[in-house]
Amino acid sequence: MARTTGSHSDITGPRIRETALRLFAAEGYAAVSMRKIAAEVGVQAGALYNYTPDKQSLLFDLMRGHMDDLLAARADAGQGGTPTQRLQEFTRFHITYHEDRPHEIFIAYMELRNLTPENFEVIEALRGRYEDELSGILQDGVASGEFTLIDPRIATRAIISMLNGVTTWYRRGGRLSLAEVEAIYWDMVRKAVGA
Amino acid sequence: MARTTGSHSDITGPRIRETALRLFAAEGYAAVSMRKIAAEVGVQAGALYNYTPDKQSLLFDLMRGHMDDLLAARADAGQGGTPTQRLQEFTRFHITYHEDRPHEIFIAYMELRNLTPENFEVIEALRGRYEDELSGILQDGVASGEFTLIDPRIATRAIISMLNGVTTWYRRGGRLSLAEVEAIYWDMVRKAVGA
Numbered sequence: 001m002a003r004t005t006g007s008h009s010d011i012t013g014p015r016i017r018e019t020a021l022r023l024f025a026a027e028g029y030a031a032v033s034m035r036k037i038a039a040e041v042g043v044q045a046g047a048l049y050n051y052t053p054d055k056q057s058l059l060f061d062l063m064r065g066h067m068d069d070l071l072a073a074r075a076d077a078g079q080g081g082t083p084t085q086r087l088q089e090f091t092r093f094h095i096t097y098h099e100d101r102p103h104e105i106f107i108a109y110m111e112l113r114n115l116t117p118e119n120f121e122v123i124e125a126l127r128g129r130y131e132d133e134l135s136g137i138l139q140d141g142v143a144s145g146e147f148t149l150i151d152p153r154i155a156t157r158a159i160i161s162m163l164n165g166v167t168t169w170y171r172r173g174g175r176l177s178l179a180e181v182e183a184i185y186w187d188m189v190r191k192a193v194g195a
Numbered sequence: 196m197a198r199t200t201g202s203h204s205d206i207t208g209p210r211i212r213e214t215a216l217r218l219f220a221a222e223g224y225a226a227v228s229m230r231k232i233a234a235e236v237g238v239q240a241g242a243l244y245n246y247t248p249d250k251q252s253l254l255f256d257l258m259r260g261h262m263d264d265l266l267a268a269r270a271d272a273g274q275g276g277t278p279t280q281r282l283q284e285f286t287r288f289h290i291t292y293h294e295d296r297p298h299e300i301f302i303a304y305m306e307l308r309n310l311t312p313e314n315f316e317v318i319e320a321l322r323g324r325y326e327d328e329l330s331g332i333l334q335d336g337v338a339s340g341e342f343t344l345i346d347p348r349i350a351t352r353a354i355i356s357m358l359n360g361v362t363t364w365y366r367r368g369g370r371l372s373l374a375e376v377e378a379i380y381w382d383m384v385r386k387a388v389g390a
Contacts, residue, residue: 109363164356
């Protein structure tokens with residue numbers, strides 16, 4: 001994405017991204033105009049086009065940014081140990097990372113339909129890299145005899161769908177702490193893979 | 196929803212519903228106008244308003260219709276046996292029922308944000324009735340000692356999230372038959388609940 005340099009756009013860029021993310025999540029990509037984003041940010045539409053060439057680029061940048069951040073955070077996370085330990089770490093990481101990013105996860109799935117084919121391919125490849133990490137853990141566990149799975153690739157999708165669901169209902173300050181939620185999901189994930 | 200009677204609206208009604216469902220799923224509720232739906236159906240906008248008072252009613256009717264159909268189909272399904280047998284039946288039922296309804300499941304989650312508070316409450320109550328069926332099975336299984344679960348209510352959400360994920364990737368004619376997918380998911384669900 002083309003960016004102008006200097007302090008003005010350094011401040012405006014994050015505000016544009018935050019506003020676009022919030023509006024896309026609340027109303028849907030197709031219903032939100034560049035003019036509306038500019039008005040919410042408090043800039044002229046022209047200033048928005050200094051930051052991003054068009055709405056498609058803005059959506060793509062948000063989705064790619066989310067996947068890049070996720071992969072970078074994942075790379076920093078502890079990944080040693082047995083397949084069971086690595087699966088526990090992955091489960092905890094996925095829940096914690098997404099817990100305060102419901103907009104990002106909502107858009108990451110919902111607005112795939114609004115990406116151009118070229119942009120869709122890029123996002124799918126990044127998502128594939130993340131899913132491959134979990135698939136690798138599951139395959140290692142099957143190879144070591146720790147896990148019993150009919151199909152590690154399908155199990156990857158099943159586990160990620162299960163964990164993504166947390167963002168649809170979990171609210172801080174509710175009945176359960178995040179640590180309790182992680183423990184409940186880890187208990188189910190561990191048993192589901194036969195560990 | 197108010198409907199006019201007679202053969203004309205008998206034909207037009209299902210076409211309006213099918214078209215609205217497809218357009219809402221493809222573009223999002225907020226981006227689709229009544230005029231656009233009418234044009235796709237091939238009627239004047241006025242004819243659409245003979246069928247439904249407004250777009251909110253149309254969305255609500257689609258979502259309520261989906262939940263009513265789901266609950267009716269569920270009531271017809273076999274529900275006897277042990278908790279383990281009932282859980283297997285529920286797993287199979289959920290995957291089979293939703294497999295050829297990706298639009299409905301997509302909208303059922305995604306467009307909750309676009310319902311009025313009163314309509315949201317109705318849909319949430321229907322969804323609650325469906326989830327209560329699974330929760331009841333899980334609670335019975337814990338009571339009988341067949342299942343080991345930390346929190347049956349959270350397990351309900353986790354299992355439904357996992358099973359809903361099937362619609363995001365499964366395509367007929369691919370590597371796996373629906374029966375194989377059901378077997379893979381049942382293996383994971385069964386183990387996840389400790390059965």
